[in-house]
Amino acid sequence: MLKLGVPSKGRLMEDTFGWFADRGITLSRSGSDREYAGRVEGADLVLVLLSAGEIPRELAAGRIDLGVTGSDLVREKLAGWRSDVREIAPMGFGHADLVLAVPACWRDCETLDDFAAITRQFRSDHGFRLRIATKYHRLVRAFLSEAEVADYQLVDSQGATEGTVANLTAEAIADITSSGATLRANHLKVLPDALIHSSQATLFASLRADDAEVASFARRLNLPG
Amino acid sequence: MVGKAAKLQAGQRLLAAFRDAGAVEVAPDILLDAGTLLDLYGEDIRARAYVTTDPVRGEVVLRPDFTVPVVQMQMRDGAEPARYCYLGEVFRKQDHGDTRPDHPRDNEYLQAGFEIFARDPEADAEIFALFHRLLLPYGLSAAMGDMDILLDAIRALPVSDARRGALLHHVWRPIRFSRLLARYSRPAAPRNLSQTDAPWTGLRTGPQMEARIALLETQPDETPLPAIWADRLTRLFAVDAPAPEAVTALRGLADEIPQIAEAVDRLATRLDQIASRGVDPATIRFAASHGRETMEYYDGMTFTFAADHPDWPPVASGGRYDALTAQLGQGRAIPAVGGIIRPGLIAELEATC
Numbered sequence: 094m095l096k097l098g099v100p101s102k103g104r105l106m107e108d109t110f111g112w113f114a115d116r117g118i119t120l121s122r123s124g125s126d127r128e129y130a131g132r133v134e135g136a137d138l139v140l141v142l143l144s145a146g147e148i149p150r151e152l153a154a155g156r157i158d159l160g161v162t163g164s165d166l167v168r169e170k171l172a173g174w175r176s177d178v179r180e181i182a183p184m185g186f187g188h189a190d191l192v193l194a195v196p197a198c199w200r201d202c203e204t205l206d207d208f209a210a211i212t213r214q215f216r217s218d219h220g221f222r223l224r225i226a227t228k229y230h231r232l233v234r235a236f237l238s239e240a241e242v243a244d245y246q247l248v249d250s251q252g253a254t255e256g257t258v259a260n261l262t263a264e265a266i267a268d269i270t271s272s273g274a275t276l277r278a279n280h281l282k283v284l285p286d287a288l289i290h291s292s293q294a295t296l297f298a299s300l301r302a303d304d305a306e307v308a309s310f311a312r313r314l315n316l317p318g
Numbered sequence: 319m320v321g322k323a324a325k326l327q328a329g330q331r332l333l334a335a336f337r338d339a340g341a342v343e344v345a346p347d348i349l350l351d352a353g354t355l356l357d358l359y360g361e362d363i364r365a366r367a368y369v370t371t372d373p374v375r376g377e378v379v380l381r382p383d384f385t386v387p388v389v390q391m392q393m394r395d396g397a398e399p400a401r402y403c404y405l406g407e408v409f410r411k412q413d414h415g416d417t418r419p420d421h422p423r424d425n426e427y428l429q430a431g432f433e434i435f436a437r438d439p440e441a442d443a444e445i446f447a448l449f450h451r452l453l454l455p456y457g458l459s460a461a462m463g464d465m466d467i468l469l470d471a472i473r474a475l476p477v478s479d480a481r482r483g484a485l486l487h488h489v490w491r492p493i494r495f496s497r498l499l500a501r502y503s504r505p506a507a508p509r510n511l512s513q514t515d516a517p518w519t520g521l522r523t524g525p526q527m528e529a530r531i532a533l534l535e536t537q538p539d540e541t542p543l544p545a546i547w548a549d550r551l552t553r554l555f556a557v558d559a560p561a562p563e564a565v566t567a568l569r570g571l572a573d574e575i576p577q578i579a580e581a582v583d584r585l586a587t588r589l590d591q592i593a594s595r596g597v598d599p600a601t602i603r604f605a606a607s608h609g610r611e612t613m614e615y616y617d618g619m620t621f622t623f624a625a626d627h628p629d630w631p632p633v634a635s636g637g638r639y640d641a642l643t644a645q646l647g648q649g650r651a652i653p654a655v656g657g658i659i660r661p662g663l664i665a666e667l668e669a670t671c
Binding site: 173197211219231238247278 | 513514630
């Protein structure tokens with residue numbers, strides 16, 4: 094029997110439950126709100142509730158066969174993700190863009206080319222590389238390497254990333270945003286041609302799962318397997 | 319599969335040959351302070367090297383190559399001239415993007431290296447001929463480049479210092495370089511930057527931004543680079559032929575770009591010196607852009623020896639890195655040239671011979 098991993102709380106869990114309900118499968122938490130076990134009606138599935146951030150790793154290891162998580166998390170956390178998982182269906186919610194943002198007061202920074210020039214100027218003015226705060230190290234590095242931006246460094250920020258610029262621990266940030274309100278509140282602006290990844294909640298299958306079982310489940314959802 | 323013991327033996331033979339060529343063996347640390355490497359290589363090094371934290375020393379890195387610790391040692395307490403050799407592991411992460419290859423490259427492998435710190439006009443030829451002699455049994459293809467020629471050609475461009483500086487800085491990044499060259503070849507439109515009432519935030523200062531805006535405002539007044547120059551650079555970067563033919567092509571280009579004539583003469587002299595050491599220059603492929611694909615610190619000759627295995631890295635590589643010694647020398651500098659051979663690949667080649 095296939096094992097499905099779903100985010101264990103919040104909006105993402107509710108939207109996931111709703112998405113499956115629209116396809117005739119009722120997922121619910123068993124017992125109390127605090128118990129991370131689930132119940133399934135309408136399909137032969139085992140439901141496990143996990144932190145969204147752990148779902149990529151569990152899929153890669155084959156401890157779950159199917160999992161719902163952000164496409165950004167799979168790309169960031171699994172080096173060579175296509176060798177571990179495949180996308181069954183984008184689910185149409187949980188939209189968030191991984192963007193590069195700089196101080197709104199930098200009126201000379203309108204494009205990624207401007208940003209590249211500013212990183213070089215910053216390094217010669219300050220004697221160290223311009224710092225970009227992020228938790229998406231691999232995605233940001235791959236994007237900037239592809240764009241041949243060189244004179245920067247990443248600094249790790251696991252939360253409140255928008256505050257790092259005002260705190261002088263970074264000069265720019267790369268983070269997930271949906272409305273941009275937090276960026277604006279922290280006097281930052283998005284570089285329009287530096288969309289690093291456009292993420293949404295996605296149903297993934299582990300490449301370690303049984304192909305036939307996954308295909309038959311996809312048919313059950315009216316999806317191409 | 320060749321075992322580690324066989325690879326180490328191949329390395330020890332190379333090391334002995336380097337000692338016979340007059341080098342003193344050195345043994346740099348495996349655990350290096352990360353600061354210098356991070357500043358030098360930037361974010362690339364975090365993607366490629368194992369960086370970890372020591373409670374006392376701070377960020378440290380497992381040796382990703384020998385050049386930096388050997389140069390640091392030489393600049394700290396080395397006499398000159400000096401010839402060094404070494405053998406040991408280097409460590410590299412292999413992050414391949416979306417899909418992992420069936421045969422990923424090794425995360426740890428041996429390098430046997432030879433470095434010359436000397437004001438000796440024959441040092442380039444000495445090291446190339448030495449590597450050529452040691453690698454002759456393995457039927458490798460030798461390729462050479464010369465960053466000196468490219469950098470002199472860029473210095474010759476009739477553009478402002480700011481534009482020249484940007485092109486020199488980005489010569490190792492081909493897409494960015496081509497875009498800059500294309501942009502400088504046409505009239506710059508005024509930028510019309512919008513005003514903002516956003517409060518100032520961050521470490522970059524207002525005057526620093528105003529300095530860049532002042533520079534941007536001069537751009538529409540600058541005469542565009544005549545199209546013939548982008549064409550000349552394109553033809554120069556495309557030179558790729560057996561070395562004697564390449565020298566002829568470069569001499570032709572030097573008629574149009576006289577500022578590269580001296581560097582082309584130095585290349586021709588180097589090839590003569592290599593020939594007098596018993597290597598036929600016609601067997602060396604000279605590719606003008608060869609150095610743009612190597613480490614950013616090479617600023618003169620670059621070279622590789624490659625096996626006929628498309629998914630292998632070069633079996634040997636090296637080049638001249640004078641600027642790096644100045645950067646790490648705290649006021650001192652010395653001409654330097656060196657290279658490494660991968661004993662692991664030598665052992666693989668021997669096992670299949």
